[in-house]
Amino acid sequence: xxxxxxxxxxxxxxxxxxxxxxxxxxxxxxxxxxxxxxxLLIDKKMFPxxxxxxxxxxxxxxxxxxxxxAIALGTDVVFxxxxxxxxxxxxxxxxxxxxxxxxxxxxxxxxxxxxxxxxTLGCNIHDQMVAYxxxxxxxxxxxxxxxxxxxxxxTEGEKLEAITVWHHWMGDKLSQAENVVLTKKAGxxxxxxxxxxxxx
Amino acid sequence: xxxxxxxxxxxxxxxxxxGALLVALAAVWVATENQLARAIERELGVSERVFRELxxxxxxxxxxxxxxxxxxxxxxxxxxxxxxxxxxxxLVNHGERIEAELMVLQTPDGTEIASSHAFEQLxxxxxxxxxxRELAVVEGKLFQLVTVPVNAPNLIAWATLxxxxxxxxxxxxxxxxxxxxxxxxxxxxxVVASSLQHEQVSSLSEVLKNDVKALDNWLSKYDLAGNExxxxxxxxxxxxxxxxxxxxxxxxxxxxxxxxxxxIAVAALIVAVLLAAIIGRGVSRPLQQLSGAxxxxxxxxxxxxxxxxxxxxxxxxxxxxGSMRKAISEREKRISYQASHDQLxxxxxxxxxxxxxxxxLNDASEAGALLLLNIHxxxxxxDSVGQEIGDDILRQLSTRLQQCCSSSASLARVGGDEFAxxxxxxxxxxxxxxxxxxxxxxxxxxFKVGDSDYKLAFNVGVVNFPEQGxxxxxxxxxxxxxxxxxxxxxxxxxxxxxxxxxxxxxxxQIIESLKNxxxxxxxxxxxxxxMNCQTGLVVGAEALLRWQSExxxxxxPDEFIPLAEQSGAITELTEWVCRQAFxxxxxxxxxxxALKLSINLSAVDLLSDALPLLFETLIKDFPELPRLLVLxxxxxxxxxxxxxxxxxxxxxxxxxxxxxxxxxxxGHSSLAQLRRLPVKELKIDRAFVQHLSEDSMDKSIVRSxxxxxxxxxxxxxxxxxxxxASWKLLKTLKCDELQGYFFSKPLPVSDFIDYLNDHxxxx
Numbered sequence: 001x002x003x004x005x006x007x008x009x010x011x012x013x014x015x016x017x018x019x020x021x022x023x024x025x026x027x028x029x030x031x032x033x034x035x036x037x038x039x040l041l042i043d044k045k046m047f048p049x050x051x052x053x054x055x056x057x058x059x060x061x062x063x064x065x066x067x068x069x070a071i072a073l074g075t076d077v078v079f080x081x082x083x084x085x086x087x088x089x090x091x092x093x094x095x096x097x098x099x100x101x102x103x104x105x106x107x108x109x110x111x112x113x114x115x116x117x118x119x120t121l122g123c124n125i126h127d128q129m130v131a132y133x134x135x136x137x138x139x140x141x142x143x144x145x146x147x148x149x150x151x152x153x154x155t156e157g158e159k160l161e162a163i164t165v166w167h168h169w170m171g172d173k174l175s176q177a178e179n180v181v182l183t184k185k186a187g188x189x190x191x192x193x194x195x196x197x198x199x200x
Numbered sequence: 201x202x203x204x205x206x207x208x209x210x211x212x213x214x215x216x217x218x219g220a221l222l223v224a225l226a227a228v229w230v231a232t233e234n235q236l237a238r239a240i241e242r243e244l245g246v247s248e249r250v251f252r253e254l255x256x257x258x259x260x261x262x263x264x265x266x267x268x269x270x271x272x273x274x275x276x277x278x279x280x281x282x283x284x285x286x287x288x289x290x291l292v293n294h295g296e297r298i299e300a301e302l303m304v305l306q307t308p309d310g311t312e313i314a315s316s317h318a319f320e321q322l323x324x325x326x327x328x329x330x331x332x333r334e335l336a337v338v339e340g341k342l343f344q345l346v347t348v349p350v351n352a353p354n355l356i357a358w359a360t361l362x363x364x365x366x367x368x369x370x371x372x373x374x375x376x377x378x379x380x381x382x383x384x385x386x387x388x389x390x391v392v393a394s395s396l397q398h399e400q401v402s403s404l405s406e407v408l409k410n411d412v413k414a415l416d417n418w419l420s421k422y423d424l425a426g427n428e429x430x431x432x433x434x435x436x437x438x439x440x441x442x443x444x445x446x447x448x449x450x451x452x453x454x455x456x457x458x459x460x461x462x463x464i465a466v467a468a469l470i471v472a473v474l475l476a477a478i479i480g481r482g483v484s485r486p487l488q489q490l491s492g493a494x495x496x497x498x499x500x501x502x503x504x505x506x507x508x509x510x511x512x513x514x515x516x517x518x519x520x521x522g523s524m525r526k527a528i529s530e531r532e533k534r535i536s537y538q539a540s541h542d543q544l545x546x547x548x549x550x551x552x553x554x555x556x557x558x559x560x561l562n563d564a565s566e567a568g569a570l571l572l573l574n575i576h577x578x579x580x581x582x583d584s585v586g587q588e589i590g591d592d593i594l595r596q597l598s599t600r601l602q603q604c605c606s607s608s609a610s611l612a613r614v615g616g617d618e619f620a621x622x623x624x625x626x627x628x629x630x631x632x633x634x635x636x637x638x639x640x641x642x643x644x645x646x647f648k649v650g651d652s653d654y655k656l657a658f659n660v661g662v663v664n665f666p667e668q669g670x671x672x673x674x675x676x677x678x679x680x681x682x683x684x685x686x687x688x689x690x691x692x693x694x695x696x697x698x699x700x701x702x703x704x705x706x707x708x709q710i711i712e713s714l715k716n717x718x719x720x721x722x723x724x725x726x727x728x729x730x731m732n733c734q735t736g737l738v739v740g741a742e743a744l745l746r747w748q749s750e751x752x753x754x755x756x757p758d759e760f761i762p763l764a765e766q767s768g769a770i771t772e773l774t775e776w777v778c779r780q781a782f783x784x785x786x787x788x789x790x791x792x793x794a795l796k797l798s799i800n801l802s803a804v805d806l807l808s809d810a811l812p813l814l815f816e817t818l819i820k821d822f823p824e825l826p827r828l829l830v831l832x833x834x835x836x837x838x839x840x841x842x843x844x845x846x847x848x849x850x851x852x853x854x855x856x857x858x859x860x861x862x863x864x865x866x867g868h869s870s871l872a873q874l875r876r877l878p879v880k881e882l883k884i885d886r887a888f889v890q891h892l893s894e895d896s897m898d899k900s901i902v903r904s905x906x907x908x909x910x911x912x913x914x915x916x917x918x919x920x921x922x923x924x925a926s927w928k929l930l931k932t933l934k935c936d937e938l939q940g941y942f943f944s945k946p947l948p949v950s951d952f953i954d955y956l957n958d959h960x961x962x963x
Contacts, residue, residue, distance in 0.1 A: 090273075092280030097280075120352075120353065120354055121353075122352060122353030124273040127271070127351060130354060168354065172354070
């Protein structure tokens with residue numbers, strides 16, 4: 001999905017015939033450690049993309065993948081099951097409340113998300129399975145990997161000095177996203193968010 | 201003090217055992233007491249750990265239950281519904297599943313979603329509470345709380361579930377830890393849970409309300425041991441956990457042990473006492489037997505005592521005792537033989553003889569004769585030939601007597617030179633005279649000792665009993681009188697005659713009565729005037745003693761003076777005479793009468809030291825006394841101990857007394873002998889004067905005596921002048937003074953004064 005987005009993004013850049021520059025952005029948590037699964041919100045008005053009416057959130061090894069994804073309003077999200085066990089997918093989020101009763105890999109149910117907001121997905125038989133879908137017409141996202149890194153394509157000469165970052169530790173409201181100042185360091189831009197893992 | 205050996209042994213043994221047991225008991229007591237305290241402490245410690253463990257495990261269980269609850273998808277869905285009523289009903293429903301009494305749901309940021317109890321009181325901080333198991337007091341009840349997150353899938357709420365800690369839990373603990381548990385709250389002082397009986401719980405509540413410090417009293421009241429631990433229950437309250445265990449139950453085992461030991465102790469004590477009694481019996485039985493035998497011995501019973509003893513130390517003692525008994529018996533036989541027999545002759549002695557005689561006399565039917573045989577002048581013989589020969593003679597004599605008197609009832613040596621022969625009538629069938637003849641015949645031959653022959657004379661006194669006396673002393677005395685009589689008569693034997701004995705008795709009575717004669721004032725002086733031979737005038741008097749005894753009547757001086765000399769009473773008499781003479785002379789001197797007084801001194805007086813002392817004191821009072829008092833002594837008195845008598849007479853002469861020789865001519869002294877004495881006067885015995893006028897022999901004696909006396913410058917007095925012819929004759933013979941019945945018999949003092957006055961008048 002990420003590659004897809006990045007590809008789409010790159011495609012968009014190339015389409016606009018603007019010479020693009022790829023930069024690496026690093027997001028650190030409050031404790032200074034790389035933060036994974038942080039979503040860098042990219043304003044669609046600034047970087048308009050073609051709306052994709054279908055998205056996929058797969059279930060592999062008792063994990064949703066991708067963990068964070070962004071879709072436009074009215075998009076159908078397909079929930080294939082790549083495991084050989086049954087999964088349940090549910091959400092109690094305000095943006096979308098639904099439940100897909102246990103189903104096997106033979107089925108590929110899809111759900112349409114028509115309201116804006118962050119939808120938290122869970123599987124009621126696998127507590128560790130959590131995924132987030134950002135439903136918004138305004139934003140696209142880039143998600144950091146295990147090392148807290150992600151790549152952005154910028155138009156030549158454009159300088160990226162700050163960016164909005166959302167992480168599920170912040171809550172399930174888009175309004176809880178933080179603006180982060182980026183500083184250039186060793187060929188990459190680094191920003192720190194003020195979130196910490198919840199105490200459990 | 202305990203004197204009986206058995207009792208003492210019992211007491212000592214029992215005391216020893218009791219002491220040892222007491223110490224053991226005390227040790228066990230202390231040990232069990234300590235053990236008990238430790239056991240209780242341990243039990244309570246265990247209970248405490250169990251309690252904590254139980255609390256922990258319960259909270260783990262609760263937590264698990266709560267987690268299961270909050271993981272329930274339906275529950276999650278209900279919570280997500282945001283519909284309050286739905287949420288509450290789900291909460292209640294799910295809470296009931298795990299029997300939680302308290303349920304609270306709050307948002308992650310601490311806002312109440314739903315609560316079964318006052319949310320404000322709880323103040324649960326889920327972040328800090330987390331998974332912990334908390335105790336909290338809510339609305340007066342104690343709860344164990346668990347707080348778990350509700351994830352859907354992320355945290356959407358905190359669910360807190362509370363389980364009341366109540367008596368049910370306490371009971372559960374009791375069943376596990378064997379200790380009662382009571383929980384009370386510090387703030388409200390309220391017992392919230394207890395496994396104790398209802399009554400104990402209410403009293404505990406009472407105690408807590410009134411005085412928390414009285415908890416110990418409460419424990420002891422119910423005989424409990426307790427431990428208290430304090431658990432935190434929220435910020436401003438605490439839970440006191442009182443773990444109690446019944447002391448009774450804890451001590452029961454030890455009490456049983458103690459009782460066992462006490463029973464063992466008592467049993468041991470009884471065994472000890474029994475043992476002591478058996479040992480004591482084993483010792484005291486032979487001792488009793490032995491002491492019984494000893495008592496028998498003490499009473500003089502020397503017969504063999506049958507002692508049934510073992511062959512042990514007591515047996516040995518009994519054997520030694522037997523030997524001792526035999527030895528004592530033999531020794532006593534020997535001693536009693538020696539006590540009753542004469543060692544020299546082996547004949548019965550006086551004591552034994554008296555017993556035999558008494559024995560015979562006791563039997564009224566017995567009659568017989570007692571012969572007392574005395575060796576004449578045996579002492580003289582003994583002194584001259586020596587004791588050894590004397591003893592030899594006595595042995596021979598006893599042999600002869602034994603041979604001769606074999607038919608006698610008894611033969612004994614009753615004195616140094618005296619033997620007694622006793623004939624009972626039965627054995628006296630032969631004439632007593634024959635017996636005596638035979639005795640005399642056997643004693644006549646001389647006794648041969650070495651080469652010398654000793655011929656002895658014997659005197660025998662005979663008394664017959666019972667006719668001549670039925671008393672041992674009387675018989676012996678009478679026999680002795682007979683012996684004396686025989687001695688005097690120089691005959692072999694004298695048989696008892698009535699009266700002989702009375703003289704002897706009288707003498708004894710006189711001696712006895714004399715002792716008190718002076719004191720009882722039975723004595724008086726009579727005075728026989730002394731005349732100047734030439735002028736016939738009274739120049740003085742001789743004081744003579746008269747005794748009118750109250751018991752015996754008048755006793756003549758011839759009778760009592762010799763007896764007084766024998767008994768020694770004479771010194772007292774003489775002293776009395778001296779004092780009387782002193783009074784008379786003093787009186788006469790005062791009256792102006794120049795008279796002399798003569799008194800008689802006996803041989804005993806001469807030798808007595810009392811006389812010079814008496815005279816010394818008398819002279820002090822009356823210095824003229826020596827000139828007026830003439831002391832008359834007989835020749836024989838001087839001759840008893842001439843040296844001492846001479847010295848004494850010289851002393852008296854130095855005092856100034858005139859000494860006169862009385863009864864001159866009857867003794868064996870010569871004038872030459874008298875010359876050595878400090879003598880002033882010579883008194884010719886009346887024997888020569890009485891018949892002077894008729895007997896020419898007497899006349900020559902008197903004449904020559906007077907002449908010789910005058911030659912020696914001695915004053916001559918003639919006594920016993922009984923007729924005028926004698927006086928005339930004596931006048932011509934130039935005798936100096938006269939005394940006699942012709943002039944006057946001895947006169948009482950008053951009569952003498954009258955006589956004096958008459959003659960003075962006549963003169």
